[in-house]
Structure formats: C-alpha cells, structure tokens
Amino acid sequence: MEKFASEIIIGLEVHVELDTKTKLFCSCPTKGSEEPNTRTCVVCLGMPGSKPVLNRKAVEFALKLCLALNCKISPELIFSRKSYFYPDMAKNYQISQYEIPLGTNGKLKLKDGKEICITRVHMEEDPASLIHPSGLKESQYVLVDYNRSGNPLVEIVTKPDLNSPDEARDFMKKLITVLNYLEIFDINSGIIKADANISIEESNYTRIEIKNITGFKEIERALFYEVERQKNETKSHKKIEQETRAWDSERGITFSLRKKETEEDYGYIIDTDLTIVEITDKLISETKKSMPELAHDKVKKFIENHKIKKEDAEILAAEKGLAEMFEKVAEEVDPVLAAKWLRRELVRVLNYNKKELHEVKIDEKHMIDLLKLVENKKITDNVAAKILEKLVENPFDVNEYVKKESLEAVSDVSELEKYCKESIAENPKAVEDYKKGEAKALNFIVGAVMRKSKGKATPKEVNEIILKLIK
Amino acid sequence: MLCHDFIKKIKNREIDIASHTEKIIDECKEINKEYNYFNTISAELALEQAKEIKKQLKNKDSKIKNKKLLGVAVSVKDSICVKNVETTAGSKILRGYKPLFDAFAIQKVKEEGGIIIGKTSQDEFGFGGFSANVGIGFKIPKNPFDIERSCGGSSGGAAGLSQKLDNHIALGESTGGSIAEPASFCGVYGLCPTYGRVSRNGLIDFSNSMDKIGPMGKTIDDVALMMDVIAGYDKNDSTSLNVKKENFESFLNKPIKGMKIGIIKEAFAEGVDREVEKNVYNGIYELEEEGAKTEEISLELPIKYGIATYYMIATSEASTNLAKLCGMRYGATEKLENSFNEYFTKVRSSNFGDEAKRRIILGTFARMSGFRDAFYLKAAKVRTLMINEYKKAFKKFDALASPTVPILPPKFSEIKKLTPLQHYLTDVMTVSPNVAGLPHINIPVGFEKNLPIGMLLIADHLQEGKLIQLGSAIEKGK
Structure with missing residues (x-):
C-alpha cells in the first residue's frame, strides 16, 4: 500500500480540446456546421485507404502548453495506436501517444503556492460523439456523430498531489488561466473533460476512477460527492472496491461502471502511418519567443x-x-x-x-x-x-x-449648503441628539443630504459642512 | 509490342482506342473464366475513359500528346482504392466498399491516360504467398503456365494477368514479397520500389511500415514506364519521400559495365531447388557477360531472422489495421442485434478468412503488455540491424542477387499440405528487403518443366534505376 500524508488523494487526467482551425490529422474544420456528420472526410471517418497527416498548428499549441507547464520536452514526437473496440472510434484505435509523451515532469502552482506535479502531457485525437436518444441507460440504439472525430486534444496527467476537491478546482482554474493566456483553448465552445482518481485514508486509499466529467465546475462537484460517498461507505463499514465510476451531473451522483480487476491492455504500437517529428531546440526557442x-x-x-x-x-x-x-x-x-x-x-x-x-x-x-x-x-x-x-x-x-442623467458630483458648495440647511431644519431631533453626544445621529442628517443630492455629493464633504453649520 | 510503341499507335490513331478497349475488356472476361485474375472488371469506367480519350484525340487536344500511358490497360490490385469501384483487398468483410477517392497512384495513372480495367485478385489483405488465402467467396487465381499450380501471391492476379494480357501494366503491392514472388511464378517483371517512393495514400493497409505499391509487366520497359507515372511526393501520405523525381526510363539499355553484383551466399544454401539455382546463375552469368562484376557476400542476419522479424511487425500492424472492419461504416454487415461487442464479433467471425484471423490473433498477442518488449519491440530492433547489414553491403555493391523464390510454382494440392510455418518460409528471399524498405525486382531468367524462374535483385534505397538498368541488360541478352 502506498503511503500518503493526506487523508484525501486526488489525481487528474484532464483532456483539453485545442483551438485549431482544422482537425489533428485531416483538414476538416473543428468548428462550423452542427449538423451531424457534415464536418467529416475519409480520414476522420477511418475509411480504408485513407492516411493521417499531422496538423503542425496543433503541435505548436501542445508545445506551448508543455513549456508553460515547465515540462521536459521530448526531442521526438511519436504517435502510437491505442487499440480498443468502441462505436465512437472510427478506426477502433485512437491515435495517441504512449511511451514518449511530448511533455513530462511539469508543474503548476496553486493559489496557496503548492506545486502540483504534471506527470505527462500528450497529444491525441478525439473520438466521435455518441448520442443516446433516450438517455445513457434506456436507449435501444445510439447515433454516432463524427463531427468531433479527430479533433486535437491534449491530455494532462497530474500526480496524485491534490488533497481536496477544493484544490482540484483551484488546479483546474489555474490550468484554464494558462490555456487562456496561450490562446490555445476556446473557452466558449471548447470542451474540457477530466477523469479523476480519488481515494481516502479510511479505505486504505483504494483507488476509484471517475470517468468523463465534463466542465471544470463539474469536476469539483463530482469530487466533493465522491469523497462524501466514500466516507459514508467506510463509516457504515462497507468495503470500497477498486472500480470505475461515472458522473451523472443531472442527478449529482457517481455510479459504478465496472469493477476493475486488471488494467486494460490497449496493445500500443507505434503508428507508422505518421513519421517521427523532431522537436528541435530551434523549434522550442521559436515557440518560446512566440508565447505571450x-x-x-x-x-x-x-x-x-x-x-x-x-x-x-x-x-x-x-x-x-x-x-x-x-x-x-x-x-x-x-x-x-x-x-x-x-x-x-x-x-x-x-x-x-x-x-x-x-x-x-x-x-x-x-x-x-x-x-x-x-x-x-x-x-x-x-x-x-x-x-x-x-x-x-x-x-x-x-x-x-x-x-x-445629471449625475455629476455636486461641487457647488452653496447648493450643498442649501441641502444641509434644509436637512438640519427638517431633523431637529437628530441635531439635538448629536449635540447630546450621540455621534451616530450625525449620519442620519448626512443620509438625508445624500438623498436630496441623489448621491452626487460625497459623504465626507457633507459631513464637514453639517459640522460647520451646527457648531 | 512494348506499351511505349502501343501508345504511339494510339496517339497516331492507328488503333482506335474505344474499340481496342472493348476488345481488351472482352479478353479480360474470357481470361477470367479460366484463371480468376479479377475480383472486379471495371468495364464501365474503362469504356468511359476510352471514350473520353477518343474525344480528346479527335479534338486534337494539346494535352494528349504528353500523356505517358495513353490508352494502356492498367489493372489494379484489389487493395488499392479506385473511386466508385468495389475495393475489397480480397476480403468478404469489404464486400460493397466503393471508395470515395482514388489512391494517389490511380490519380496519376488516370492523369496520364491509363485505362483502369479492373481489380485483381489476391490473398485476403495480402496474407499469403500463393494467392490461395483468398477471402471467403473469392476465387483463387491460377498459374498462367499450369492451372493446377499457384501464380504466387499476394499480387497473384496482377502477375498472372501481366503474363496473359498484352498492352497492359499491372499495379501490384508488396509487404513481404507480394510483387516479386508472384512475378517470379508467372514469368514477368515486378518492381517493388523503395518504401515511400510511391504514395500509400489510397492503399488499404496491411503493414503500414512495409506496404509498397509497385508496377508489374511483361517487359522491363513497361515497368520503368509505370514507375515514371506513379513515383513522386504526395503531401497526403506522411511517409511519402520528398525526393527529386527520377526519369526511370532513362536507365533502360544503359550499359552495366563495371557494376558490382553481390551474390547472397545464404540464398543458395540447402532448401533451394537445384533447377532454380541453375537458372538464377544463368541470369548472373548474363550480367557478367554484359560487364558486371560479381562476388559472393554473406548476409546472415536477413536470411536467418528475416521471416521472424517480418511476421512480428507485419502481424502487429495488421491486427490494428483490420480493427476498423466491424460492419459499422462500410463493407459487409450482419443482422443488427445485441450489444456492439457482440455485433462486431459476429461480423468479424463470419467475414474474415482463416489466415486473416490467424494473423489478427498473432499480432494482437505480440502487442500485449508483457509480450510487446519480447516480440514487437525486439523485432523493431532487429529490423534496424538488418538495415545496417544491407547498408554495409551496398557500400560495396550496386545490387544483391538471389533466387526470388527457392522453389518452382507449387501445385495447389501441395500447398494444402503445408503448415503455416512452411508456407511463411517460401518468403525467405523476399521478406528481408521488404522489412528494410529496399527496392527489389524480379527478373525472369529461365524455364524448367515449362515453369518460369525468377532472379531477385535488391538495390540500396532509392536506387530503383540500377534495378531497371540491370533488368534491361538481361532482357536484351535473351
């Protein structure tokens, strides 16, 4: 069992859609028509015979992010095939990175100065989106929209350095700040998703993974719920088993997807349809120069x-x-x-x-x-x-x-004096109270003057005039 | 008649392209009845192209003069995409797949006035050396010299048709020897170019790091002509080489005096048919007579580890390439029921042939965590060592010679008795240059028992010209 200093341990895998004009391996636009399956071509549909060609802009964006997160940059950009069968995958493998991610060993500082270690930053393609016409569980069939298929993503993996849902939210906030500064993420339409690993001391840090939480506010909600759930389970002496759960944002709960006995085997091999791209020192220094x-x-x-x-x-x-x-x-x-x-x-x-x-x-x-x-x-x-x-x-x-709206401040002292005199005359009791030593009574008169001047006078000035008048 | 001379006649309108093409299509249909060289004969496309050329000739279109393949019938291995023509790679699972685009090589052929006559038969996805592993429901092509024998594979249909049909050039594809080997069994020339010399865009993948499109034809001139058409940089294939375009035809009839040929010692060892050996030596003597210098060279690594390395890499890559075929977006479908997993399984179980299944299983196993290091990654390292060994040899030699296949074309009844391993071993001469991405050519050098024998010449990367030069010298000597 691992030893942790904190009672809550959270690690995040964040997927960010890069704001490039075209997809990662073809020239289909990443934005535009929302009509399903209109922004597609033989490449992002995985048609036999088609070949991927790398979008250099996406590499530049990913490189900027790695540099901003202080990552060590791999001298070579190598893509691998991650194989698994799923209907949202055009090729039943995803072009991703495995052994040698673009960036490793980076860090991001939280607002309290705590550093969160970034294990890796890698590039990959987005799968298609699945549409369940009557909900995830009830639908008799699913529809597939390949408009998103092949959009460029970066995956950012943290060490389990986060110790509360609050820290996780702060991490996400800081990450989004970086993305915004770099102008590589479209905050209005871009998708940010996370998988979270979360465990608590009471369960001997049994690892629970929550998949596919969309939106950064949801991440805190899901984590908060999950911590409470795990605590309640252990309090009532239920055993927590290693499993993968999903976040249902409508109901605000996580639910079990599968109990995990072994790690999935994705049978990674190098994707030889793509050549190795050298990340030269020259490219790095040029990218640094172009960074805001x-x-x-x-x-x-x-x-x-x-x-x-x-x-x-x-x-x-x-x-x-x-x-x-x-x-x-x-x-x-x-x-x-x-x-x-x-x-x-x-x-x-x-x-x-x-x-x-x-x-x-x-x-x-x-x-x-x-x-x-x-x-x-x-x-x-x-x-x-x-x-x-x-x-x-x-x-x-x-x-x-x-x-x-004639909102200019009243600087004409005679006008102000007029308001003050009126107010003093209209509030004899307050004047009397003030003279008896009730300092607060003065505020009452000032308030009356402010009302007359519709807020255009400054309280300080009014104060002075009144004091002068009633002395 | 050389295609070169045929094109002149077409340009001079001595031959009417439209009626000639009709005749060719009829001839193909006739040949196909006995030999099964086609999966699809694209009569409609061919006649339409011929009509268009006829019109342009009649209008004295200025562009027509320079078309390198004007009117030449071009057959296309079924793994290469032709727009709107069923392209199956010889597999039932791709039945009905009509690509939305032309492969780069097809675009070039069409631009140069070549007439696409159809898709030639092959082992399913290229998985075999005898074209006996055709997909479920496909017919096995037969040797043009003896229909009881194999025409080799996997570009079997392409090789057989090249022997049978005149004024025709075939586009084949080689991953581990699928151009040279069937060319040898059918007595034609087959040139497998350097990896990356011809764009793979539009080629249905078998093993991405080794797949190569190349020409096959009755004469070395035809092969050189086709190379001039299909070679070149393509921005849509990341592995396409951006190198200066060569004039391959300029190597024809170029003297070979002083060229150095290495005779691969291990390739004439035990297991090589004596008749094959004798005829290949005849070819080597012819090169010597033309002034080439020969010397024996030992290339232990490629011969010893070629097959193992090749099958590790090829099956690993193939098993991922074939994953997309699941009855969802194109090709064969089955009744839609139950979960996607069950559906995919049903489609793949009933539409892949046995050899495809065997290679998917082998490749998936070699990629599994815990085995990757021992198999897939180890093979990748051996591949680098093999390339180094070849590179060392090419410092001294212009080309390396061996038999293309150690045996004469076997009978189908004999093939049936082979174990998968014995089957794989027939590729021993051809796999290694394929693994190393080196250009190689089959040159017909003789006949025994009325069956053709071929010599394999391998050159350094991007030295296809030398192979054409040497092939041309032997052809002239005949």
Missing part, C-alpha cells in the same frame, strides 16, 4: 511597474481578460485606483450577475471613462458603482450617460 506573457509574468510586472499590491496583482492576472483590461486602464488612470475598481467592483458586479468577463460587452474604454470621472472627482464612488452595474448589463457611453 503568462499570469506569473503579469503579477511580477503589475507589482513592479504599477506598484499595486501583490494580492490585487494576483487576482487581476488570474484572468487574462481582466489582466489585459487592467494594463490598458492603468495607462490612463492611476493604477492603484484601476486595480481597486477592477478587482473589487468589476469582479463583484460580474459575480452578482453570474457572468465571466468574456461573456459581457464592457471593455477598457468604458472603464477608462468611468474611472477618469472618479479620479477627477466628477462623480462619486457611489454613482460610479451604480453606473458599473448598468454597464455590465448593457454598455453605453459613460460620459453621455452621466450628463444625461
């Missing part, structure tokens, strides 16, 4: 150049879109102000709307306009926050909007 800045580069840059806090820098850099927006906004307005507004207010509004940045139309121009008004005290924080909420829903020209 990654999250940790951005963090460093934000701290050094923009003098913002490490914590803010990390949150901004974690999402490529946010980081890029910050860089542009920070050119026009005070970086510290920009950082505060992007990482607190914008993220808050997005979370409230359950949206990701790439899903909304707000852009750096909106943020610059808005924050310039804030910076120049043309509008109050309050007003700015409200405008931001509206911007996320449906963007508009900020300056025009402020003018149209």
Whole structure:
C-alpha cells in the first residue's frame, strides 16, 4: 500500500480540446456546421485507404502548453495506436501517444503556492460523439456523430498531489488561466473533460476512477460527492472496491461502471502511418519567443511597474481578460485606483450577475471613462458603482450617460449648503441628539443630504459642512 | 509490342482506342473464366475513359500528346482504392466498399491516360504467398503456365494477368514479397520500389511500415514506364519521400559495365531447388557477360531472422489495421442485434478468412503488455540491424542477387499440405528487403518443366534505376 500524508488523494487526467482551425490529422474544420456528420472526410471517418497527416498548428499549441507547464520536452514526437473496440472510434484505435509523451515532469502552482506535479502531457485525437436518444441507460440504439472525430486534444496527467476537491478546482482554474493566456483553448465552445482518481485514508486509499466529467465546475462537484460517498461507505463499514465510476451531473451522483480487476491492455504500437517529428531546440526557442506573457509574468510586472499590491496583482492576472483590461486602464488612470475598481467592483458586479468577463460587452474604454470621472472627482464612488452595474448589463457611453442623467458630483458648495440647511431644519431631533453626544445621529442628517443630492455629493464633504453649520 | 510503341499507335490513331478497349475488356472476361485474375472488371469506367480519350484525340487536344500511358490497360490490385469501384483487398468483410477517392497512384495513372480495367485478385489483405488465402467467396487465381499450380501471391492476379494480357501494366503491392514472388511464378517483371517512393495514400493497409505499391509487366520497359507515372511526393501520405523525381526510363539499355553484383551466399544454401539455382546463375552469368562484376557476400542476419522479424511487425500492424472492419461504416454487415461487442464479433467471425484471423490473433498477442518488449519491440530492433547489414553491403555493391523464390510454382494440392510455418518460409528471399524498405525486382531468367524462374535483385534505397538498368541488360541478352 502506498503511503500518503493526506487523508484525501486526488489525481487528474484532464483532456483539453485545442483551438485549431482544422482537425489533428485531416483538414476538416473543428468548428462550423452542427449538423451531424457534415464536418467529416475519409480520414476522420477511418475509411480504408485513407492516411493521417499531422496538423503542425496543433503541435505548436501542445508545445506551448508543455513549456508553460515547465515540462521536459521530448526531442521526438511519436504517435502510437491505442487499440480498443468502441462505436465512437472510427478506426477502433485512437491515435495517441504512449511511451514518449511530448511533455513530462511539469508543474503548476496553486493559489496557496503548492506545486502540483504534471506527470505527462500528450497529444491525441478525439473520438466521435455518441448520442443516446433516450438517455445513457434506456436507449435501444445510439447515433454516432463524427463531427468531433479527430479533433486535437491534449491530455494532462497530474500526480496524485491534490488533497481536496477544493484544490482540484483551484488546479483546474489555474490550468484554464494558462490555456487562456496561450490562446490555445476556446473557452466558449471548447470542451474540457477530466477523469479523476480519488481515494481516502479510511479505505486504505483504494483507488476509484471517475470517468468523463465534463466542465471544470463539474469536476469539483463530482469530487466533493465522491469523497462524501466514500466516507459514508467506510463509516457504515462497507468495503470500497477498486472500480470505475461515472458522473451523472443531472442527478449529482457517481455510479459504478465496472469493477476493475486488471488494467486494460490497449496493445500500443507505434503508428507508422505518421513519421517521427523532431522537436528541435530551434523549434522550442521559436515557440518560446512566440508565447505571450503568462499570469506569473503579469503579477511580477503589475507589482513592479504599477506598484499595486501583490494580492490585487494576483487576482487581476488570474484572468487574462481582466489582466489585459487592467494594463490598458492603468495607462490612463492611476493604477492603484484601476486595480481597486477592477478587482473589487468589476469582479463583484460580474459575480452578482453570474457572468465571466468574456461573456459581457464592457471593455477598457468604458472603464477608462468611468474611472477618469472618479479620479477627477466628477462623480462619486457611489454613482460610479451604480453606473458599473448598468454597464455590465448593457454598455453605453459613460460620459453621455452621466450628463444625461445629471449625475455629476455636486461641487457647488452653496447648493450643498442649501441641502444641509434644509436637512438640519427638517431633523431637529437628530441635531439635538448629536449635540447630546450621540455621534451616530450625525449620519442620519448626512443620509438625508445624500438623498436630496441623489448621491452626487460625497459623504465626507457633507459631513464637514453639517459640522460647520451646527457648531 | 512494348506499351511505349502501343501508345504511339494510339496517339497516331492507328488503333482506335474505344474499340481496342472493348476488345481488351472482352479478353479480360474470357481470361477470367479460366484463371480468376479479377475480383472486379471495371468495364464501365474503362469504356468511359476510352471514350473520353477518343474525344480528346479527335479534338486534337494539346494535352494528349504528353500523356505517358495513353490508352494502356492498367489493372489494379484489389487493395488499392479506385473511386466508385468495389475495393475489397480480397476480403468478404469489404464486400460493397466503393471508395470515395482514388489512391494517389490511380490519380496519376488516370492523369496520364491509363485505362483502369479492373481489380485483381489476391490473398485476403495480402496474407499469403500463393494467392490461395483468398477471402471467403473469392476465387483463387491460377498459374498462367499450369492451372493446377499457384501464380504466387499476394499480387497473384496482377502477375498472372501481366503474363496473359498484352498492352497492359499491372499495379501490384508488396509487404513481404507480394510483387516479386508472384512475378517470379508467372514469368514477368515486378518492381517493388523503395518504401515511400510511391504514395500509400489510397492503399488499404496491411503493414503500414512495409506496404509498397509497385508496377508489374511483361517487359522491363513497361515497368520503368509505370514507375515514371506513379513515383513522386504526395503531401497526403506522411511517409511519402520528398525526393527529386527520377526519369526511370532513362536507365533502360544503359550499359552495366563495371557494376558490382553481390551474390547472397545464404540464398543458395540447402532448401533451394537445384533447377532454380541453375537458372538464377544463368541470369548472373548474363550480367557478367554484359560487364558486371560479381562476388559472393554473406548476409546472415536477413536470411536467418528475416521471416521472424517480418511476421512480428507485419502481424502487429495488421491486427490494428483490420480493427476498423466491424460492419459499422462500410463493407459487409450482419443482422443488427445485441450489444456492439457482440455485433462486431459476429461480423468479424463470419467475414474474415482463416489466415486473416490467424494473423489478427498473432499480432494482437505480440502487442500485449508483457509480450510487446519480447516480440514487437525486439523485432523493431532487429529490423534496424538488418538495415545496417544491407547498408554495409551496398557500400560495396550496386545490387544483391538471389533466387526470388527457392522453389518452382507449387501445385495447389501441395500447398494444402503445408503448415503455416512452411508456407511463411517460401518468403525467405523476399521478406528481408521488404522489412528494410529496399527496392527489389524480379527478373525472369529461365524455364524448367515449362515453369518460369525468377532472379531477385535488391538495390540500396532509392536506387530503383540500377534495378531497371540491370533488368534491361538481361532482357536484351535473351
């Protein structure tokens, strides 16, 4: 039995679809018509006589990922045939990599600094998709759609270094950040799937594999469920056997697929239809040069150049879109102000709307306009926050909007004084209470002034005027 | 008549291409009744092509002048895809498969005005040396000199037809000797090119790392002509060699004075028929008379380990190649019932022949974890050693000589008595150059008991020209 330091042990095999225009071994498009079996050719249908030809772009993408994950790069790219019979396989073998994967021994850092070891990163082709017309178990027949057949995938395998579903989610989040930075994964339409190995101390770390969890939020859900299930089973003294389970996201449960006595034998051999591709030092250095800045580069840059806090820098850099927006906004307005507004207010509004940045139309121009008004005290924080909420829903020209709705901060002291005098006159009891020593009573009067000014006055200024007036 | 001269007559319209093609098709049908050289005769395609050529000739189309194969009948081994023509690789499991595309070699033949007359019979997927392992429901081709004997295999139909039909060139395919060996049994020339010289795109795989398409014909001139048509780089086959195009015809009638021929010592040892040996030596003497220098050379490794290495690699690769054949997307089907596993099993059990099943089992076994290192990977290493040994020999020699097959064409009644191992051993001369990807040629050198005997010449990678040069010298000497 293996010895582990933690009570929960999780390892992931993540499959990511690379965002190339064409498939891995033929020139069929990876996107386009959703009509079944329209994006196919003799190669991705596995027709006798057809031959695969490697898509170099996919190699470049996979290589970028390996480099970003600090992997050791194999000097040769070799493809193997993984043989098994299944209706979603056009050839009843999958072109994959076996003995010598493209990348080995990499790592990815979680937010708390813990390093997760990446055992291997390899390239392979996606099988077709199976459609069960009346559900996985009830269907009398399945339909096969080869549109996906032959799409390029990378498989990323971790060591069982993850110790909780939470860490697994964080790993996935970090991985997606890397994929986004590299622009090799289409977050809107690309598929990310994982198989997870999970075991707990109570069962002497009996390994359970959960197959085919689609979507990164599902991975945490499935793992969370599975940990609880295993704990409950061992609590009620049931023996946990090594098995493969599937995740049913609708019911939110895992269920047994098969008890595994032995490892499957895929009878790997080299695919001699494909020649060995040399991964030269020149190719590696060229690829490195063509790689964009990654999250940790951005963090460093934000701290050094923009003098913002490490914590803010990390949150901004974690999402490529946010980081890029910050860089542009920070050119026009005070970086510290920009950082505060992007990482607190914008993220808050997005979370409230359950949206990701790439899903909304707000852009750096909106943020610059808005924050310039804030910076120049043309509008109050309050007003700015409200405008931001509206911007996320449906963007508009900020300056025009402020003018149209007359939201500019009241800087005319006489007008403010007028509101203050009115409020003092209307709230004699509060004034009296304040004079008796109840400091809180002052807030009541300030609130009344703010209402009159429709939020256009800053509380600080109002405070000062009132104090002056009632002394 | 050489195809070269025939093409001139077609171009000058001394021969009417349309009626000539009709005559050829009738002749093929007649030959097929007795000899079973065709799985399919593509009469419709041939006549349509002939009609088109006739039209272009009539219109004095400028492009027609340069067509290298104008009007020549071309037969195609059944493992090579011809668009819309049933392509089975000799197996029941591919009955009904009409490819959606032409193989690269077929595209070239069509571009050069060659007329596709049909698909020739073969051992199922190329699994055999006598064309006796045809698929279920297919007919066994017979030797053109004696119908009780084998015409060799696996490109048996191609070889037999080359002997029987004039103004015709065949496209064969060799994995372990399937061009040279049947050519020897049928008394024709068969050139297996360097691996990668002719694109495999459109060839139904047997063993990907060894499969090669090559020409077979009655004369060395015809073989050289076809090489000029089908050789060349193809971006749709990753293993296609991107090398300068050669003019193979320019090697015809080129003097061979001073060329060095190595006579493989082990290839004339025990087990070689005396009559075969005598005739092959006659061929060697002819080369000497033309000015070639000969010397004995020992090539122990290829002769000793060739068969074992070949069958390990070939069956391993074949067992994965045949996996796709399961009655789901093309070819034979069975009644749809029960799980996919049961269905696939039913289709494969009732549509593969015995030898195909044997090789699937052998190959799957050799790939299993726990055995891979001992069999498949070991074989891959021996293959490298064999290539090294050949390479060393080619530093000294232009070509290496041996019999193509150690025996005369056997009777079908004798073949039936062979164990699978004895059957495999008849490939002893041809497997090794195939494993090493080296070009080799069968050159007819004589007859005994009215049966043809062939000599095998092997050259270094990409030196097909030398083989044509030497073959041409022997042909001239006859």
